[in-house]
Amino acid sequence: MRISRDKLNKLAHTVADTLAEIPEVDFLEDRNTIRQEARKALEKLLTDETKIDAAARQKISSQRKIIVEGSQEWDILYRKYYNDEVKKLGL
Secondary structure, three states: OOOOOHHHHHHHHHHHHHHOOOOOOOOOOHHHHHHHHHHHHHHHHHHHHHHHHHHHHHHHHHOOOOOOOHHHHHHHHHHHHHHHHHHHOOO
């Protein structure tokens, strides 16, 4: 899924703000640095998810028989291949 830069920044702000509200959390860096690192982590997760999705779709399309997207068989294979890719990346 593609998320706009503004939405990603808003989400990173929310993460930093939520962490700041937890009494057990002390920042060693300023909040802006925490927000930037949260944004980088979110970007990496989204990039990884895109790669996983593409790999799962590629495996389905490489089947000998044509499997229609949205069918029960496609959904089952997608989940299987998606989970296999997640395990491969160690996520």
